[in-house]
Amino acid sequence: MWSALVNRREVFEVFLGSIKAIELRIRQSSKLILESGSDVLLVWESDPTLRPIFPILVVVAEEDIKNTLSAIAASPQSPSPVTALSRFLTPNEAKRHFDDEPLEFDxxxxxxxxxxxxxxxxxxxxxxxxxxxxxxxxxxxxxxxxxxxxxxxxxxxxxxxxxxxxxxxxxxxxxxxxxxxxxxxxxxxxxxxxxxxxxxxxxxxxxxxxxxxxxxxxxxxxxxxxxxxxxxxxxxxxxxxxxxxxxxxxxxxxxxxxxxxxxxxxxxxxxxxxxxxxxxxxxxxxxxxxxxxxxxxxxxxxxxxxxxxxxxxxxxxxxxxxxxxxxxxxxxxxxxxxxEDKLSPPSADIAYSELRMLARGNLESLVGRIGHSSELQVELIPYVSTSFTFQTKNRIKxxxxxxxxxxxxxxxxxxxxxxxxxxxxxxxxxxxxxxxxxxxxxxxxxxxxxx
Incomplete structure (x- = not known):
């Protein structure tokens, strides 16, 4: 995998399709290294300098994740829903998935x-x-x-x-x-x-x-x-x-x-x-x-x-x-x-955090951007997706x-x-x-x- 530490402004540039400002900081690594601080960790499954791909993981501070998603969604040039392409995690969520020992169930x-x-x-x-x-x-x-x-x-x-x-x-x-x-x-x-x-x-x-x-x-x-x-x-x-x-x-x-x-x-x-x-x-x-x-x-x-x-x-x-x-x-x-593999792109149409954000405004904007007109795959928690009926005429706020x-x-x-x-x-x-x-x-x- 390839990763880079970037600031919030550079995150927006990445999702607008440009990695020019961060190319020299992209490094290949064998392990996800989580660091404290305000920087955002971007992770790609392959070298993003060789082909245009979005990061599969975006690790951003919990207090910044809503603002980051909102800012990306506000740009008409950015992908939407962005969480269909990249998985946004807080440092705590990333640690629980990548560092903690998995539970054993019968x-x-x-x-x-x-x-x-x-x-x-x-x-x-x-x-x-x-x-x-x-x-x-x-x-x-x-x-x-x-x-x-x-x-x-x-x-x-x-x-x-x-x-x-x-x-x-x-x-x-x-x-x-x-x-x-x-x-x-x-x-x-x-x-x-x-x-x-x-x-x-x-x-x-x-x-x-x-x-x-x-x-x-x-x-x-x-x-x-x-x-x-x-x-x-x-x-x-x-x-x-x-x-x-x-x-x-x-x-x-x-x-x-x-x-x-x-x-x-x-x-x-x-x-x-x-x-x-x-x-x-x-x-x-x-x-x-x-x-x-x-x-x-x-x-x-x-x-x-x-x-x-x-x-x-x-x-x-x-x-x-x-x-x-x-x-x-x-x-x-x-x-x-x-x-789902920890280092694979999301399979859902949208993640819980982004859907909550869109629900405050115009959720009908999702029509035409999902796989099925009446079905929505939502990632409720990281790496766990499930289906919901999606009928915009019936939804309530x-x-x-x-x-x-x-x-x-x-x-x-x-x-x-x-x-x-x-x-x-x-x-x-x-x-x-x-x-x-x-x-x-x-x-x-x-x-x-x-x-």
Whole structure:
């Protein structure tokens, strides 16, 4: 790779097509060297003096990145969106990608992440799309898919904590207000369950009964699974052991599920969250290796119920779930596991930071500059892109301050083991926080129904 340290004025000249002022400072190097200060680091994949190419990386101070993007966008001669050609990183982001040791996740969680994308895509369809009508494109428009790509990239765990709020913000920018409420409700339910699965992937046994069962389904033997299920199912009016349940006829197993579903409207939101997981697990035992009861569960209008159903089904029968619907899961899992090279140009149409900036003005200017008229590939965090529906007539403007999930990021340097432990605690906190907040949502719905 080739690199050069330049000032802000020279950055603008580079994106106007001229490198004359910096030619003598361009050096070939084998390692990315990050330096403190106000200078901007430009990185090319090949010698820019031999052919006209834009830098693949632009490392600019965090306090300057917005102004730099704005200044480039203000020039009619500069490329737009510029983040489709060059990846803009802060020094902290560059360090986390190039210097920090990558996290290690258990790859056996990817079928469950794929199944979560199935369930989430159905819910975003709001009754218009069934499980059999899903396509890879629809599934790639989910937070679950973006979460899976982030896990696959093995980046610093703090990026996962930033992902939900960024996904919701971009969704709200690009879609109408009528769909935003549905997306918010779905994502609020899924983030807690995605957090639980990520803890399992990091090798931690979650403290919740539902998370403990997920852990044992992935790692435990039959006895450990029975013990975890006994704790989760303890609040059911009719409890039955896993082994005993499987010995019953399908109709008898179904009666246990129906009894459990009737209980979900009783108790606090936290209790309902655990009951939803218990119902979902019972549903997976009616037709193991399938998702044929997803449509029935959807009628209960509980996103967490569908999320747990997909997760438990895939943890128990991963290959069968991936094979459903013509191998849709294998196709989606392949896309989820495709990781971008650190020193390759961006593959997305635009990055999160530039899209937020354009959304304050005229986002319609993107029409004609992207690959598909109704589809936008957005790089939500560095090296992780996902798809969004792009219909300018339906979009609404959201204020910059409107965020859905605000998580403070840790600042001190930590060892890899310490970072894993801290991330697991953060994910557990998110799951618990969302469960508590969901109680307000359920009770407000009940109040509205009475009035």
């Amino acid at each position: 790859e056996r969680i990817f079928p469950a992440l794929t199944a979560l994308a199935f369930s989430e895509a159905v819910l975003h369809g709001d009754g218009r799309i069934g499980i059999k009508q899903l396509s890879p494109l629809l599934c790639r428009r989910t937070l679950s898919f973006a979460w899976g790509k982030t896990v696959a990239s093995r980046v610093d765990g703090d990026f996962l904590l930033e992902l939900p709020s960024r996904w919701l913000e971009i969704y709200s920018i690009l879609n109408s207000s009528s769909t935003n409420a549905v997306a918010q409700h779905v994502v609020d339910s899924f983030v807690g369950i995605l957090s639980v699965l990520t803890q399992v992937g990091l090798g931690y046994r979650p403290e919740t009964a539902a998370g403990a069962l997920a852990y044992e389904l992935l790692n435990g033997n039959g006895d450990a699974q029975e013990r975890a299920w006994e704790i989760l199912g303890s609040k059911l009016t009719r409890f039955i052991k896993i082994e005993a349940l499987q010995s019953l006829a399908r109709e008898e197993r179904g009666s246990y599920l129906q009894d459990a579903l009737r209980m979900m409207s009783v108790g606090s939101a936290g209790e309902q969250f655990e009951l939803a997981a218990a119902c979902a697990f019972l549903a997976t035992r009616l037709a193991p290796g399938s998702l044929e009861h997803l449509e029935i569960l959807r009628s209960h209008k509980r996103p967490d119920l569908l999320a747990w159903y997909g997760l438990f089904a895939a943890l128990q029968n991963p290959r069968e779930i991936l094979s459903l619907y013509g191998g849709l899961g294998f196709r989606l899992s392949r896309d989820m596991l495709q990781v 959201r204020p910059d301050s409107q965020q859905s999930l605000d998580v403070e990021l840790p600042e001190p340097e930590l060892s890899t083991r310490a970072r894993l432990a801290q991330m697991a605690r953060e994910l557990s906190y998110i799951a618990n926080e969302l469960t508590e907040n969901r109680e307000d949502y359920f009770f407000s719905r009940k109040t509205r129904k009475r009035t």
